[in-house]
Structures are given as C-alpha cells and as structure tokens.
Amino acid sequence: MLNRTVENVARATPEPLARKVRGISDKGLAWLFISPTILLLLAINIFPLFWAIYLSFTNYRANRPNEVVKNLGFANYQRILGDQDIWIAMQTTAHFVFWTILLQTLIGFTLAWLIDRKFRGHAFWTTLILVPMMLSPAVVGNFWRFLYEPQIGLFSYVISFVSGIPPTSIQMLSNVSLAPWSIIIVDTWMWTPYVMLICLAGLRSIPEYIYEAAEVDRASNWRQFWSITLPMALPFIMLAVLFRGIENFKMFDMVNLLTGGGPGSTTEVASITLKRQAFESWRTGYSSAFAIILFVAVFGLANIYVKALNKVKQR
Amino acid sequence: MKSSLKLALGLASAIAASTAVSNAAHAEDLTLCWAAWDPANALVELSKDFTKETGIGMKFEFVPWTNYADRFLNELNSHGKLCDLIIGDSQWIGGAAENGHYVKLNDFFDKEKISMDDFVPATVVGYSEWPKNTPNYWALPAMGDVVGWTYRKDWFSKPELQKEFKEKYGWDLGPPATFDQLKQIAEFFQKRQIDGKTVYGASIYTERGSEGITMGAMDVLYSYGFQYENPKKPYEMEGFVNSADSVKGLEFYKALYDCCTPPGASNSYMGEGVDAFKSGQVAMHMNFAFTWPGLQKDENVGGDKIGYFVNPKGPGGAQFAQLGGQGISVVSYSDKQESALKYIKWFANKDVQAKWWSLGGYSCLNSVVKDPKFPSSQPYAQAFLDSMAIVKDFWAEPSYAPLLQASQKRFHDYVVAGQGSAKDALDGLVKDWTQVFQDDGKM
Numbered sequence: 001m002l003n004r005t006v007e008n009v010a011r012a013t014p015e016p017l018a019r020k021v022r023g024i025s026d027k028g029l030a031w032l033f034i035s036p037t038i039l040l041l042l043a044i045n046i047f048p049l050f051w052a053i054y055l056s057f058t059n060y061r062a063n064r065p066n067e068v069v070k071n072l073g074f075a076n077y078q079r080i081l082g083d084q085d086i087w088i089a090m091q092t093t094a095h096f097v098f099w100t101i102l103l104q105t106l107i108g109f110t111l112a113w114l115i116d117r118k119f120r121g122h123a124f125w126t127t128l129i130l131v132p133m134m135l136s137p138a139v140v141g142n143f144w145r146f147l148y149e150p151q152i153g154l155f156s157y158v159i160s161f162v163s164g165i166p167p168t169s170i171q172m173l174s175n176v177s178l179a180p181w182s183i184i185i186v187d188t189w190m191w192t193p194y195v196m197l198i199c200l201a202g203l204r205s206i207p208e209y210i211y212e213a214a215e216v217d218r219a220s221n222w223r224q225f226w227s228i229t230l231p232m233a234l235p236f237i238m239l240a241v242l243f244r245g246i247e248n249f250k251m252f253d254m255v256n257l258l259t260g261g262g263p264g265s266t267t268e269v270a271s272i273t274l275k276r277q278a279f280e281s282w283r284t285g286y287s288s289a290f291a292i293i294l295f296v297a298v299f300g301l302a303n304i305y306v307k308a309l310n311k312v313k314q315r
Numbered sequence: 316m317k318s319s320l321k322l323a324l325g326l327a328s329a330i331a332a333s334t335a336v337s338n339a340a341h342a343e344d345l346t347l348c349w350a351a352w353d354p355a356n357a358l359v360e361l362s363k364d365f366t367k368e369t370g371i372g373m374k375f376e377f378v379p380w381t382n383y384a385d386r387f388l389n390e391l392n393s394h395g396k397l398c399d400l401i402i403g404d405s406q407w408i409g410g411a412a413e414n415g416h417y418v419k420l421n422d423f424f425d426k427e428k429i430s431m432d433d434f435v436p437a438t439v440v441g442y443s444e445w446p447k448n449t450p451n452y453w454a455l456p457a458m459g460d461v462v463g464w465t466y467r468k469d470w471f472s473k474p475e476l477q478k479e480f481k482e483k484y485g486w487d488l489g490p491p492a493t494f495d496q497l498k499q500i501a502e503f504f505q506k507r508q509i510d511g512k513t514v515y516g517a518s519i520y521t522e523r524g525s526e527g528i529t530m531g532a533m534d535v536l537y538s539y540g541f542q543y544e545n546p547k548k549p550y551e552m553e554g555f556v557n558s559a560d561s562v563k564g565l566e567f568y569k570a571l572y573d574c575c576t577p578p579g580a581s582n583s584y585m586g587e588g589v590d591a592f593k594s595g596q597v598a599m600h601m602n603f604a605f606t607w608p609g610l611q612k613d614e615n616v617g618g619d620k621i622g623y624f625v626n627p628k629g630p631g632g633a634q635f636a637q638l639g640g641q642g643i644s645v646v647s648y649s650d651k652q653e654s655a656l657k658y659i660k661w662f663a664n665k666d667v668q669a670k671w672w673s674l675g676g677y678s679c680l681n682s683v684v685k686d687p688k689f690p691s692s693q694p695y696a697q698a699f700l701d702s703m704a705i706v707k708d709f710w711a712e713p714s715y716a717p718l719l720q721a722s723q724k725r726f727h728d729y730v731v732a733g734q735g736s737a738k739d740a741l742d743g744l745v746k747d748w749t750q751v752f753q754d755d756g757k758m
Binding site for chain 1: 388394524578580716717724728732
C-alpha cells in the first residue's frame with residue numbers, strides 16, 4: 001500500500017523537478033529537510049541572543065527608538081556587578097533555589113521510595129500526588145494567595161487551629177520573614193511530584209536481582225538502601241536537581257503572582273529585577289547585560305553540574 | 316451544473332459586496348484606548364452621542380490598571396496603530412511628547428477656538444503641557460482625578476463612639492483636619508468591634524508592582540514639606556527630597572501602615588482599597604476620586620453611610636493632594652487623525668462635558684466645575700473640588716518609569732518591609748533619581 005503511494009507520488013512528480021531532486025545527495029536532502037527548523041531556531045533563538053549581546057554594550061532603550069544609541073563598552077556590566085540591589089536579588093534567588101531543591105528532593109525521593117513499595121492503591125496515590133504539577137502556575141499562584149489570606153485563608157486558619165495563634169497574625173505574604181517561605185512552600189507543593197516521578201523512574205530501573213543477591217548475603221534493609229538504592233538512583237536524583245535548579249533560577253510566575261517581589265524587596269528574585277529593568281524602567285541595554293550575566297551563570301553552573309553527573313554515572 | 320455554478324458565483328459576489336460595504340462603513344471607526352474602570356464605561360455611553368452626531372463609530376480598548384502602562388506604552392513605543400485616541404496617564408506626557416507619540420494640539424486648539432484657560436489650571440499643567448508650565452499642549456484634560464478619603468459616616472455618628480472618642484482624644488469625632496487627627500481616628504477604630512465584626516482604621520496605598528505606594532506616600536509627604544527639586548535650580552534634589560520634613564512625613568506613613576491598616580494589606584492599591592471599604596473592614600479609605608461615584612451607589616456602604624474628605628493638612632499647615640487623572644491625546648501613528656481630532660473637538664464641548672460629569676466622569680472644564688450647582692450635584696462634588704485645588708503630581712519626565720520604580724522600591728522597603736530608616740530611604744531615592752537624570756544628560 002505504502003509502496004504504491006510512493007510510486008504514485010513519484011509518477012506524479014513533474015519530470016524537470018524529478019531530475020533536479022535526483023541530483024541531490026543524501027546529505028543535501030537531509031539539510032533540505034532540517035533547514036526550516038534550523039532557520040526557525042536561528043531566527044527565534046540565536047539571533048535574539050546575539051542581538052542581546054550587542055545591546056548589552058549600548059545605552060539603548062526600547063521606549064526611545066529615536067535616541068542615538070551610544071556604545072558604552074563594558075559600563076553596563078560594571079554597573080550591574082557593582083550594584084548592591086542586584087547582589088541582593090542574586091542572594092534571594094540562591095536562597096530560594098537552595099531550599100526548594102533541598103525540600104523537593106527530600107520529599108520527592110521519599111514519596112518515590114514509598115510509591116515504589118507497590119502497596120495496594122499505589123497507582124491511585126501516584127495520580128493524586130501528580131495533580132499539583134499538572135495545574136497552571138497562574139491558577140496555583142492565585143489559589144495560594146487566597147489560602148494565605150490572613151482573614152479568610154484556609155492556610156492561616158489551619159495554622160491558627162494547630163498553634164493557637166490568631167489567624168490575622170499569620171501574614172504569610174506580608175511578613176518579611178514568612179514571605180520567602182510562602183513561595184518555597186508553594187513551589188515545593190507544586191513541583192515535588194515532578195522530582196518524585198524522576199526518582200521513581202530511577203528506582204524502577206534498579207534490577208531486582210541485585211536486591212535478591214543482597215538478600216542472599218543477608219544485607220539489612222538499611223544496608224541495601226545505602227549500598228544499592230541510593231547510589232543507583234543517584235544519577236536520576238541529580239538529573240531532577242539539575243532540571244529544578246535551572247527552572248527555579250529563572251523562577252518568575254509564582255513570585256510575581258504571590259508577592260510581586262515584596263514585601264519591600266525581600267522576595268525579589270533575579271528574574272523579577274530583570275523584568276523591572278527591561279519592561280518597567282525600559283533600560284534595554286542594561287537589562288540585556290544583566291540577562292547575559294544570568295545566562296552565563298546558569299550555563300556555567302549547569303556545565304559543571306553535568307560533568308559531575310557524568311562522573312557519578314560512570315562510577 | 317451551470318446553474319449551481321452561477322448560484323455559487325452569485326453568493327460569493329453578494330458576500331464580497333456586503334463585506335466591502337460593511338468595511339467601508341467601519342473604515343472611519345475610531346479606537347480609543349484607556350484603562351478598564353468605571354469612568355471608561357461612562358465614556359462608552361457618552362461616546363454614543365458622538366457617533367450619532369458624526370456617523371463615526373467608536374471602538375474601545377480598555378486594559379486593567381495593572382497592565383495599562385505596560386500594554387499601551389508598548390503600543391506607543393512600537394508605533395502601533397491600534398489606538399487612534401488614547402487617554403494616557405499624566406506621567407506619560409513628557410515621554411510621549413519627546414518621543415513623538417502624541418500629536419501636538421496647539422494649532423488645532425487655535426483653529427477650533429479651544430482655550431486651555433477654560434479648563435482647571437492644575438489639570439492643564441498636569442495632563443496637557445510638556446514642558447510643564449509652557450503653552451505646549453499634547454492632550455485635552457479629560458478625566459480629573461485626585462487622591463482623597465472616604466469615611467464611614469454611620470460609624471462616626473454612633474453616639475457611644477463619639478462619646479468615647481471625645482473622652483480619649485479631647486475633640487469631636489469627625490472628618491480629620493490634620494494627619495495627626497487622621498491617625499488618632501485610625502487608632503481608635505483599629506480592631507474595634509462594630510456590629511459584631513472586627514474593623515480596622517484605614518486602608519492606604521501599599522502596592523509594590525506599579526505605582527501604588529508612591530501615590531500614597533507622596534499624598535502625605537507633600538503636606539509635610541516634601542519637594543521634588545530646588546524650585547530655583549531644577550534637578551537639585553539634595554535637601555528637598557530628603558529634607559527633615561520629608562523624613563517626618565515618611566515616618567508618619569509607616570506609622571499609619573503599622574498601626575492602623577487591615578492584616579495583610581501589604582500590597583494594596585485602588586481595587587483592594589475599594590474592596591476593604593465595601594466589605595466594611597475599614598473606617599477610612601484613601602483612594603482616587605474616580606472610586607467615589609461607585610461607592611456612593613453601593614448598597615452596603617454608600618448613600619448616607621459614606622462621607623468624603625480632602626487630604627488633611629500636615630504639621631506645618633500645608634495641604635496638598637496627589638494628582639491622578641488623564642488627558643486625551645491623538646496618537647501620531649494613527650491613520651485617522653482627522654476623525655480623532657473631531658472627537659477631541661466634540662469632547663471639549665460644554666454640554667458634552669456637563670453630561671460627562673453626570674454620567675460619572677470627572678470633567679475638568681471650568682464651566683462645569685464652577686457652576687454654582689456643582690458642589691451640591693453629588694455628595695462628593697465639594698470634596699473633589701477642594702481636592703483639585705491643592706494637587707501636586709509626580710515627575711512627568713520622559714524617564715518617569717525608572718523614577719517611579721526607584722520610589723516604589725525605596726518606599727516599600729521602608730514602609731512595608733521595615734528595612735532601614737526613613738532617612739535612608741529618602742537618601743537612597745535622591746541617589747537613584749540623580750542617577751536617572753545623569754543617564755538622561757540632565758545633570
């Protein structure tokens with residue numbers, strides 16, 4: 001059937017065109033097929049990157065297209081690296097990335113380990129746990145904002161019920177100390193299932209015979225966990241950490257929806273600062289330089305991490 | 316076969332012809348861009364008269380306040396043709412004039428005998444002129460607005476509360492004349508049980524993302540003695556922005572936030588303020604006057620239960636209020652400038668302005684607001700008039716956005732997050748603003 005279709009198409013191809021196609025090598029044909037994708041990638045990924053690099057050395061402002069664009073050399077980069085507010089935003093980002101990854105990895109791996117026990121109804125619980133991950137961040141952000149409301153929020157009510165503190169005193173989004181944790185809690189709630197899924201894949205990839213051999217050697221459950229489960233699942237855990245690390249480094253939606261960077265600047269992560277500089281203050285050149293610095297930082301850290309990951313895999 | 320082909324061709328031609336006719340009919344439709352809020356609905360109603368008179372249809376592009384600046388500044392910066400007319404924020408005027416986004420209206424005003432002397436002077440300076448205080452007009456004052464206060468008249472008039480208040484503070488509970496009095500009232504109501512419900516002192520602006528906390532803090536700072544620059548030397552800010560009086564003003568705003576706002580009100584602006592007042596949470600409510608017609612009509616808190624007062628005086632007796640509102644401009648990238656100018660001419664008409672006020676818009680035309688019947692035309696009319704007489708506005712420089720960003724950050728860091736002192740915040744603000752003006756080559 002397929003052969004006949006191919007023959008029909010070949011027969012229907014006009015002779016001059018067929019002659020031309022016959023002259024194309026396999027490599028040429030391959031290039032012909034992938035060139036639209038490559039062109040698209042160049043247009044929407046590579047060109048903007050190089051354009052941003054160019055703009056980062058200028059005083060260009062997108063809201064003043066008629067102004068003369070001056071070359072500033074490395075002045076934008078110098079200003080960013082000497083700007084205390086930028087360093088505070090970077091610290092806030094690092095704090096956020098560290099705690100979300102730590103909590104998501106610990107809880108995610110524990111959940112995966114429990115689900116892997118294959119108890120009765122484990123498929124139902126797996127589906128239920130995955131629900132937060134499937135929701136839109138916009139929905140999650142707005143929904144948690146209501147939960148955190150000091151006067152009507154369920155979260156405040158539950159904490160008040162357990163601790164006896166009046167709910168109006170539990171101001172998760174307004175309190176300087178609690179606001180960063182309010183975002184960490186939501187991100188952990190939403191993305192722990194993702195880490196759990198990757199860890200579960202790792203745990204399920206461990207061959208059963210290794211545990212059987214350990215049983216024969218009378219290794220305790222604890223010993224089996226430390227010597228078999230954890231080392232063999234480690235590359236998967238590290239992969240989950242890499243994905244979540246990159247994602248959370250550029251976290252924007254949840255922070256924007258929950259606190260908008262406040263109170264004050266206590267939850268202002270790097271991406272919020274970048275958005276404010278680029279689209280509210282319209283410092284296009286300056287924000288391009290900041291974006292390049294962030295890109296290099298994430299790219300560099302991810303590279304170091306991938307090398308470490310490869311080493312673990314080779315062990 | 317032939318007849319069905321003919322039928323198909325006939326149908327196609329008919330559809331094509333009707334589309335062409337309909338396109339021709341709508342070719343001159345104007346699109347007016349503004350924020351999505353109550354006055355915009357009033358303008359839609361009002362504009363029906365324009366269509367009736369001229370045959371020119373009106374389309375509207377309304378964007379919520381939170382995205383209003385982003386959306387329309389992007390549109391103007393990209394030389395978009397979406398808006399033929401735009402009611403842009405007062406602070407945009409400098410940038411819009413210098414970057415050529417708005418059509419200069421001087422010649423048109425001269426030709427059509429539209430005189431800026433016919434409008435409230437503060438609105439002409441605030442919404443139309445760039446450079447300020449020069450006769451260069453880029454907009455027609457469209458919607459007067461100013462920050463003022465509403466209060467729960469029904470709570471204030473409860474005899475038991477009046478008695479208790481008098482005993483405690485030594486003066487009669489009523490609309491405050493000074494900021495100290497305002498704070499005393501707010502403290503008095505904070506966490507008080509009224510009709511079985513816990514209520515709070517005041518709702519004030521604390522929003523971080525756009526312009527909220529700056530509008531609120533400035534509303535207080537002006538009356539404490541804050542000045543943007545040395546009146547004799549432009550852009551000299553040291554000792555004016557961060558004067559001892561300004562520091563006291565900012566300390567007051569923080570004290571008011573700490574003592575007397577509802578729990579969790581750390582990111583509150585126009586909408587949140589209205590919600591707090593409408594839900595009976597607060598005794599007083601700081602907001603732009605455009606919210607007043609809606610509150611007046613509210614079944615739960617409007618009517619006889621609501622009162623209005625002008626921004627109180629500072630410790631030295633000075634009294635100012637933060638200007639809001641906007642002017643209407645013709646977008647220079649529009650292909651329908653002639654029709655857009657017709658709309659401006661129509662909108663400047665005395666009768667149209669009177670109807671604008673009656674529908675819920677705030678007219679800036681002297682003949683409307685100076686009409687002897689005006690103060691009694693609405694319960695809030697007198698407070699609006701008095702407030703408009705004492706307005707001051709934020710920078711309207713082309714770089715207003717980074718200037719605003721800086722004040723948002725400095726004020727929120729101090730007032731809401733409690734970081735540093737008021738002096739630190741204002742010193743930091745001078746530093747940030749100086750940097751912006753240096754980047755612009757103005758210092």
